[in-house]
Amino acid sequence: GEDVEQSLFLSVREGDSSVINCTYTDSSSTYLYWYKQEPGAGLQLLTYIFSNMDMKQDQRLTVLLNKKDKHLSLRIADTQTGDSAIYFCAESGYNNNDMRFGAGTRLTVKP
Amino acid sequence: ETGVTQSPTHLIKTRGQQVTLRCSSQSGHNTVSWYQQALGQGPQFIFQYYREEENGRGNFPPRFSGLQFPNYSSELNVNALELDDSALYLCASSLASPRADTQYFGPGTRLTVL
Numbered sequence: 370g371e372d373v374e375q376s377l378f379l380s381v382r383e384g385d386s387s388v389i390n391c392t393y394t395d396s397s398s399t400y401l402y403w404y405k406q407e408p409g410a411g412l413q414l415l416t417y418i419f420s421n422m423d424m425k426q427d428q429r430l431t432v433l434l435n436k437k438d439k440h441l442s443l444r445i446a447d448t449q450t451g452d453s454a455i456y457f458c459a460e461s462g463y464n465n466n467d468m469r470f471g472a473g474t475r476l477t478v479k480p
Numbered sequence: 481e482t483g484v485t486q487s488p489t490h491l492i493k494t495r496g497q498q499v500t501l502r503c504s505s506q507s508g509h510n511t512v513s514w515y516q517q518a519l520g521q522g523p524q525f526i527f528q529y530y531r532e533e534e535n536g537r538g539n540f541p542p543r544f545s546g547l548q549f550p551n552y553s554s555e556l557n558v559n560a561l562e563l564d565d566s567a568l569y570l571c572a573s574s575l576a577s578p579r580a581d582t583q584y585f586g587p588g589t590r591l592t593v594l
Contacts (some may be wrong), residue, residue: 373522404585411482411570411585412523457522468513470522473504 373471375458380477389459389474394439398460401434403443406455406473409468415443415456445476454476482506484573489588498559501589505552505573510582511535512554514546515563517568517588529554558591566593 373392393401399420404412418425418432418441425432432445445452455473493499505512511530515523525538529548543559552573558565568590570574574583 409486409587411587412572413482413585414583415568443499459522467528468515468523468526469525470515472520 371374373458373469375456375470375471375474378475378477380479381448383448383450383478383480385448387434387448387452387476387478389443389445389456389457390444391441391471391477392439393441393458393460393468393469394459395462396439397462398439399463400461401432401441402459402461403430403432403441404457404459404470405408406457408422412457433474448476450478450480452476482586484571484584484586486569486571486586488589489587490592492592492594493561494594495561495563498557499559499561499591500567501556501558501571501591502570503554503556503573503586505571506584507552507553509552509573509575511574512548513572513574514556515570515572516540516565517570518564519567523559523570526556546553561593563593566591571579 373393381387402417403415429446433442440473457473458471459468482507485504487502513528514526517523527537528535533546545557548554568588570588572585
Protein backbone atom coordinates (compact mmCIF):
# COMPACT_ATOMS: atom_id res chain seq x y z
CA GLY A 370 0.00 0.00 0.00
CA GLU A 371 0.91 3.63 0.02
CA ASP A 372 3.16 4.73 2.88
CA VAL A 373 3.92 7.88 4.78
CA GLU A 374 7.12 7.80 6.79
CA GLN A 375 8.62 10.14 9.36
CA SER A 376 11.34 9.99 11.96
CA LEU A 377 10.03 9.10 15.40
CA PHE A 378 11.80 11.58 17.68
CA LEU A 379 13.17 15.12 17.61
CA SER A 380 14.59 17.10 20.52
CA VAL A 381 15.40 20.81 20.36
CA ARG A 382 16.13 23.65 22.75
CA GLU A 383 13.60 26.39 23.37
CA GLY A 384 14.07 29.22 20.87
CA ASP A 385 15.72 27.03 18.23
CA SER A 386 14.05 26.01 14.97
CA SER A 387 12.59 22.53 14.60
CA VAL A 388 12.45 20.71 11.29
CA ILE A 389 10.27 17.61 10.99
CA ASN A 390 10.61 15.57 7.82
CA CYS A 391 8.21 13.24 6.03
CA THR A 392 8.30 11.14 2.88
CA TYR A 393 5.36 9.66 1.03
CA THR A 394 4.95 7.26 -1.86
CA ASP A 395 1.60 8.08 -3.50
CA SER A 396 2.31 10.22 -6.56
CA SER A 397 -1.40 11.07 -6.87
CA SER A 398 -1.49 12.84 -3.49
CA THR A 399 -3.33 16.12 -3.77
CA TYR A 400 -3.20 17.43 -0.21
CA LEU A 401 -0.40 17.12 2.32
CA TYR A 402 -1.04 17.99 5.94
CA TRP A 403 0.63 18.51 9.25
CA TYR A 404 -1.33 17.67 12.40
CA LYS A 405 -0.40 18.14 16.04
CA GLN A 406 -1.53 15.79 18.81
CA GLU A 407 -1.09 16.59 22.48
CA PRO A 408 -1.53 13.94 25.20
CA GLY A 409 -5.15 12.85 25.59
CA ALA A 410 -6.33 15.03 22.73
CA GLY A 411 -7.46 14.57 19.16
CA LEU A 412 -5.64 15.85 16.13
CA GLN A 413 -5.27 19.57 15.49
CA LEU A 414 -4.72 20.62 11.89
CA LEU A 415 -1.68 22.93 11.80
CA THR A 416 -1.38 23.56 8.10
CA TYR A 417 -1.73 21.92 4.72
CA ILE A 418 -0.35 22.37 1.24
CA PHE A 419 -1.65 21.54 -2.21
CA SER A 420 0.58 19.28 -4.25
CA ASN A 421 1.08 21.99 -6.89
CA MET A 422 2.74 24.30 -4.34
CA ASP A 423 6.29 24.06 -3.07
CA MET A 424 6.13 26.28 -0.01
CA LYS A 425 3.60 27.66 2.42
CA GLN A 426 4.26 29.94 5.38
CA ASP A 427 1.90 30.57 8.26
CA GLN A 428 3.31 32.60 11.16
CA ARG A 429 5.99 30.39 12.79
CA LEU A 430 5.28 27.45 10.49
CA THR A 431 6.88 26.86 7.10
CA VAL A 432 5.99 23.87 4.96
CA LEU A 433 8.29 22.82 2.12
CA LEU A 434 7.24 20.29 -0.50
CA ASN A 435 9.58 18.57 -2.94
CA LYS A 436 7.13 16.76 -5.15
CA LYS A 437 9.83 15.12 -7.27
CA ASP A 438 11.35 13.45 -4.19
CA LYS A 439 7.97 13.12 -2.42
CA HIS A 440 9.44 14.88 0.61
CA LEU A 441 7.54 17.19 2.94
CA SER A 442 8.96 19.16 5.86
CA LEU A 443 7.58 21.32 8.63
CA ARG A 444 9.77 24.01 10.13
CA ILE A 445 8.73 25.59 13.42
CA ALA A 446 10.58 28.83 14.12
CA ASP A 447 11.36 29.94 17.69
CA THR A 448 10.18 26.62 19.13
CA GLN A 449 8.46 26.91 22.52
CA THR A 450 7.84 24.35 25.27
CA GLY A 451 4.16 24.45 24.31
CA ASP A 452 5.14 23.02 20.91
CA SER A 453 6.06 19.72 22.58
CA ALA A 454 3.69 17.17 21.06
CA ILE A 455 3.47 14.49 18.40
CA TYR A 456 3.39 15.80 14.84
CA PHE A 457 1.75 13.76 12.08
CA CYS A 458 2.31 14.08 8.40
CA ALA A 459 -0.65 12.96 6.24
CA GLU A 460 -1.68 12.92 2.61
CA SER A 461 -4.89 12.38 0.68
CA GLY A 462 -6.28 12.48 -2.81
CA TYR A 463 -8.57 15.14 -4.23
CA ASN A 464 -11.75 13.78 -2.63
CA ASN A 465 -10.12 13.82 0.81
CA ASN A 466 -11.99 10.68 1.83
CA ASP A 467 -9.04 8.51 2.81
CA MET A 468 -6.21 10.25 4.56
CA ARG A 469 -3.00 8.33 5.18
CA PHE A 470 -0.91 9.27 8.18
CA GLY A 471 2.66 8.71 9.20
CA ALA A 472 3.51 7.21 12.58
CA GLY A 473 4.20 10.64 14.07
CA THR A 474 7.30 12.51 15.26
CA ARG A 475 7.51 13.20 18.98
CA LEU A 476 8.94 16.69 19.41
CA THR A 477 10.48 17.46 22.80
CA VAL A 478 11.41 21.06 23.55
CA LYS A 479 13.93 21.55 26.36
CA PRO A 480 14.07 24.83 28.30
CA GLU B 481 -12.41 23.22 20.75
CA THR B 482 -13.41 21.72 17.41
CA GLY B 483 -17.12 21.23 18.14
CA VAL B 484 -16.73 17.47 17.61
CA THR B 485 -17.48 15.30 20.63
CA GLN B 486 -17.09 11.58 21.17
CA SER B 487 -18.45 9.18 23.78
CA PRO B 488 -17.51 7.39 25.83
CA THR B 489 -14.02 8.66 26.64
CA HIS B 490 -12.77 5.26 27.71
CA LEU B 491 -14.21 1.78 27.34
CA ILE B 492 -13.11 -1.70 28.39
CA LYS B 493 -14.51 -4.77 26.66
CA THR B 494 -13.60 -8.44 26.46
CA ARG B 495 -12.72 -10.41 23.38
CA GLY B 496 -15.77 -11.46 21.34
CA GLN B 497 -18.01 -8.66 22.60
CA GLN B 498 -19.54 -5.91 20.49
CA VAL B 499 -19.03 -2.18 20.97
CA THR B 500 -20.68 1.03 19.75
CA LEU B 501 -18.78 4.31 19.74
CA ARG B 502 -20.50 7.62 19.17
CA CYS B 503 -19.54 10.89 17.56
CA SER B 504 -21.36 14.19 17.40
CA SER B 505 -20.22 16.23 14.45
CA GLN B 506 -19.91 19.95 14.16
CA SER B 507 -23.23 21.46 13.16
CA GLY B 508 -23.71 21.57 9.42
CA HIS B 509 -21.01 19.00 8.67
CA ASN B 510 -22.48 16.29 6.43
CA THR B 511 -19.36 14.11 6.24
CA VAL B 512 -17.82 12.04 9.02
CA SER B 513 -14.71 9.88 8.91
CA TRP B 514 -13.54 7.33 11.47
CA TYR B 515 -9.95 6.41 12.22
CA GLN B 516 -8.23 3.81 14.39
CA GLN B 517 -5.03 4.91 16.12
CA ALA B 518 -3.07 2.07 17.74
CA LEU B 519 -0.57 2.98 20.43
CA GLY B 520 2.52 4.61 18.96
CA GLN B 521 1.12 4.75 15.45
CA GLY B 522 -0.64 7.19 13.21
CA PRO B 523 -4.39 7.05 12.59
CA GLN B 524 -5.61 4.49 10.06
CA PHE B 525 -8.67 5.37 7.95
CA ILE B 526 -11.62 3.05 8.64
CA PHE B 527 -14.42 4.60 6.57
CA GLN B 528 -16.23 7.79 5.70
CA TYR B 529 -19.95 8.57 5.62
CA TYR B 530 -21.54 11.29 3.53
CA ARG B 531 -25.24 12.02 3.85
CA GLU B 532 -25.80 8.73 5.67
CA GLU B 533 -24.13 6.57 3.00
CA GLU B 534 -20.68 4.98 3.15
CA ASN B 535 -18.31 7.00 0.93
CA GLY B 536 -14.98 5.24 1.05
CA ARG B 537 -13.50 2.50 3.21
CA GLY B 538 -10.02 1.60 4.35
CA ASN B 539 -8.54 -1.86 4.84
CA PHE B 540 -10.81 -2.96 7.70
CA PRO B 541 -12.98 -6.11 7.86
CA PRO B 542 -16.80 -6.01 7.65
CA ARG B 543 -17.14 -6.40 11.42
CA PHE B 544 -16.35 -2.68 11.49
CA SER B 545 -19.53 -0.90 10.45
CA GLY B 546 -21.00 2.53 10.80
CA LEU B 547 -24.11 4.64 10.77
CA GLN B 548 -24.64 8.33 10.21
CA PHE B 549 -27.80 10.11 11.31
CA PRO B 550 -29.50 13.29 10.01
CA ASN B 551 -28.75 15.12 13.28
CA TYR B 552 -24.96 15.16 12.58
CA SER B 553 -24.28 12.22 14.90
CA SER B 554 -22.70 8.94 13.88
CA GLU B 555 -21.72 5.55 15.27
CA LEU B 556 -18.89 3.12 14.80
CA ASN B 557 -19.82 -0.48 15.58
CA VAL B 558 -17.29 -3.26 16.01
CA ASN B 559 -18.44 -6.87 16.33
CA ALA B 560 -16.51 -9.88 17.62
CA LEU B 561 -13.85 -7.75 19.28
CA GLU B 562 -10.24 -8.89 19.05
CA LEU B 563 -7.29 -7.92 21.24
CA ASP B 564 -5.78 -5.95 18.33
CA ASP B 565 -8.86 -3.72 18.25
CA SER B 566 -7.49 -1.97 21.35
CA ALA B 567 -6.81 1.57 20.15
CA LEU B 568 -7.89 5.20 20.19
CA TYR B 569 -10.83 5.69 17.82
CA LEU B 570 -11.12 9.14 16.30
CA CYS B 571 -13.92 10.67 14.32
CA ALA B 572 -13.53 13.72 12.12
CA SER B 573 -16.31 15.79 10.63
CA SER B 574 -16.20 18.01 7.59
CA LEU B 575 -18.22 19.58 4.86
CA ALA B 576 -18.40 17.62 1.61
CA SER B 577 -15.53 19.53 0.17
CA PRO B 578 -11.92 18.81 -0.68
CA ARG B 579 -10.88 21.76 1.44
CA ALA B 580 -8.58 20.27 4.03
CA ASP B 581 -9.16 22.87 6.69
CA THR B 582 -12.78 21.87 7.18
CA GLN B 583 -11.95 18.48 8.72
CA TYR B 584 -12.15 18.61 12.52
CA PHE B 585 -11.18 15.77 14.84
CA GLY B 586 -12.83 14.80 18.09
CA PRO B 587 -10.80 13.86 21.20
CA GLY B 588 -11.26 10.13 20.62
CA THR B 589 -12.53 7.08 22.49
CA ARG B 590 -9.89 4.83 24.07
CA LEU B 591 -11.01 1.19 23.66
CA THR B 592 -9.27 -1.57 25.57
CA VAL B 593 -10.06 -5.18 24.69
CA LEU B 594 -9.08 -7.77 27.32
